[in-house]
Amino acid sequence: MSEVDIPSCFSASYREAREKFLLASQNRNLNHTEHVLPARAGLHGETLATDIVWIGSENARRLLIVSSGIHGVEGFCGSGCQIALLNDDAILARASQLDVAIAVVHAVNPHGFSYGRRVNEDNVDLNRNFLPFDGTLPANDAYRALADLLLPPTWPADSTHAARLSGRIAEIGEDTYGQSLFRGQYDVPDGLFFGGTSATWSNAVIRHFLQTRARSAQQIAWIDLHTGLGPRGNCEKVFIGRAAEFPVASAWWGADVISPVRDDSVMFEINGPMVRALGEECPQAQQATIALEFGTVPLMRMLEAIRADHWCYQNREPEDSTLRHRVRDELRRCFFVASDDWYGMVVGQFRTAVIQCLLGLGTPSSQ
Numbered sequence: 429m430s431e432v433d434i435p436s437c438f439s440a441s442y443r444e445a446r447e448k449f450l451l452a453s454q455n456r457n458l459n460h461t462e463h464v465l466p467a468r469a470g471l472h473g474e475t476l477a478t479d480i481v482w483i484g485s486e487n488a489r490r491l492l493i494v495s496s497g498i499h500g501v502e503g504f505c506g507s508g509c510q511i512a513l514l515n516d517d518a519i520l521a522r523a524s525q526l527d528v529a530i531a532v533v534h535a536v537n538p539h540g541f542s543y544g545r546r547v548n549e550d551n552v553d554l555n556r557n558f559l560p561f562d563g564t565l566p567a568n569d570a571y572r573a574l575a576d577l578l579l580p581p582t583w584p585a586d587s588t589h590a591a592r593l594s595g596r597i598a599e600i601g602e603d604t605y606g607q608s609l610f611r612g613q614y615d616v617p618d619g620l621f622f623g624g625t626s627a628t629w630s631n632a633v634i635r636h637f638l639q640t641r642a643r644s645a646q647q648i649a650w651i652d653l654h655t656g657l658g659p660r661g662n663c664e665k666v667f668i669g670r671a672a673e674f675p676v677a678s679a680w681w682g683a684d685v686i687s688p689v690r691d692d693s694v695m696f697e698i699n700g701p702m703v704r705a706l707g708e709e710c711p712q713a714q715q716a717t718i719a720l721e722f723g724t725v726p727l728m729r730m731l732e733a734i735r736a737d738h739w740c741y742q743n744r745e746p747e748d749s750t751l752r753h754r755v756r757d758e759l760r761r762c763f764f765v766a767s768d769d770w771y772g773m774v775v776g777q778f779r780t781a782v783i784q785c786l787l788g789l790g791t792p793s794s795q
Contacts, residue, residue, distance in 0.1 A: 432515045434775050435768050438508035442535065442542035443474040445507040449534045452514035453481045463633045468549055470542035471747070477538055478633050482641070483520060484529030490789040491645040491713075492523070492782070495533040496653045498554045498630075498702055500540015500547070504764040505722055506653035507541075508771065509778040510534055519782055526790025531641065536630050536702070543747075544756040545737055546763075547622070554630050556612030556623030559700040565625070566699045568615075570608035578609075578620060583739040583751070597728075606727055610696035618742045620734060623700050634702060638709035648710055649680055649785045650703050650717040653778070655763045656730050658723030661773035665781060668701050669717045677716035680788030681781060685718060720781055722774050730762040 439445035453460050458481040465476040494513065496506025510532050513519060523530055535541050539549040547553050559565065577596060580589040597605045612623040627635075642648060658664055667677045667687040677685050688697045703717035724730070736755040739745075745752045 432512050432775075434508075434512060434771050437511040437515065437775070438766075438771055439504065440766075441472070442470060442476075442503065442538065443472055445503065445511075445541070446474075446477070446479065446535065446538075448511050449479060449507060449514070452511050453479075456483070456514065456520075458483055458514075459486075461637075465538055465549070465629060468539055470538070471544075472542075474542065476542055478536055478630065479534045480637055480641075481514070481532045481534075482529065483514075483532070484523060485527065486529075487644050488527060488529035489644075489646045490526070490528045491531060491642060491648045492528055492785055492789065493531045493533065493642070493648065493650040493706075494653070494782070495536055495634075495650070495702070497534070497538070497541045498536040498652065499654065499656075499763075500535075500537040500542070501544050501760055501763045502546070502653070502655045503535050503537070503541035504760070505655045505774055507534060509653055509775055512775045512779070513782065516779070519779065519786070522783070523786050526786055528786050528789050529645075531637070533634070533637065536634065544760050545741075546734065546759075548628060548630060550624070550628070551618055551622055551738075551741055552624040552628055553612060553621050554628060555702055556621060556698060556700045557628050557631050558634075558702050558705050559623065561626050565614040565623070566612070568608070568611055568613040570604075571611070571613040571619075571621070572615065574605075574608055575616060575619060578735055579739050579742055583736055583743075583755075602728060606731065607696045609731065610698055612699040618738070620738050631702075631705075635705055635709055638705060642706075642710050643712060645710070645713050647789055648706060648713040648715045649789055650706055650715070651778075651781060651785065652703055652717070652719045653722075654719050655722045656724050657721050657727065660723050660725070660765065661770050662723040663774070663777035663781075664721045666719045666721055667716070668703050668719055669715075670704075670707060673716045676714060677718055680716055681718060681784050718781075720778060722777070724765055725762050733759040733762045 463478045497503025577593040
């Protein structure tokens with residue numbers, strides 16, 4: 429294959445993204461597994477599926493996982509990066525030389541990707557859903573204190589309601605406001621950042637993949653692709669895992685790996701992130717997990733778009749209404765910048781992170 433045409437890797441819909449991903453996989457004759465979401469169709473009637481392709485030895489000791497779209501609408505960026513990877517001869521040749529297998533998990537949340545929402549078909553934020561669900565769920569008193577202000581009776585909110593929320597944000601600060609929401613909550617099913625009360629279909633798909641495909645690996649790295657926080661086009665390499673794994677992440681991805689726990693990241697601390705399933709399902713492996721967070725728009729604009737989307741869900745706004753279209757378009761703009769320069773920044777930084785990880789996994793000092 430020739431040099432990657434980066435803009436062509438990105439898509440205008442989930443259906444187009446899946447077609448491009450499957451074509452790129454077929455062009456390389458890769459092992460492909462399809463997990464179809466039961467009893468649901470996409471916005472345009474298409475099949476909804478999480479697709480997983482495997483590059484390299486089936487029994488590789490070293491494995492890199494690259495996942496996209498756990499927050500559906502963020503899949504527009506993540507899918508583009510993954511398709512660019514599948515078309516990148518140099519990187520895949522290097523992975524083969526270093527005997528590192530790569531598993532590419534496309535559209536963890538296909539329903540959210542298709543319908544342009546962050547959450548899944550049941551309004552669950554999947555990156556808050558990877559908990560044991562065997563007892564008491566995490567409390568979020570800060571969310572409860574804000575709940576009656578977040579989703580007003582009408583959208584847009586009337587001036588009185590909007591002023592109440594603005595006053596509350598001014599009182600506690602934007603960072604505290606963001607943390608109150610992003611941590612996740614388990615009490616309000618039609619609210620924001622709802623983590624669910626049981627494991628979702630997507631949770632089961634990811635755990636099945638880890639159980640059946642990753643347990644022979646002795647070293648596992650995981651890159652989960654995200655957008656929405658930070659300056660436009662900037663990428664943060666954010667460690668998400670157990671504290672003991674932080675030195676491994678720094679060795680594999682470099683000294684600029686950061687962590688929300690250390691308060692040096694644009695990301696917020698969260699409950700139940702997907703990548704923590706790796707430690708539970710593959711305890712045999714040395715491992716480290718990061719999120720790549722690509723910046724788009726200011727935080728308050730993004731949170732306003734999320735509120736509008738949840739208001740439409742809560743109030744059963746028709747999919748074809750003018751308001752729903754406007755809200756969906758704005759949410760997408762907050763998580764995906766449809767511009768060639770942004771595509772280039774995103775893929776370039778993603779490519780660097782992949783190369784760093786391949787070299788980290790493939791050098792004797794890390795084995």
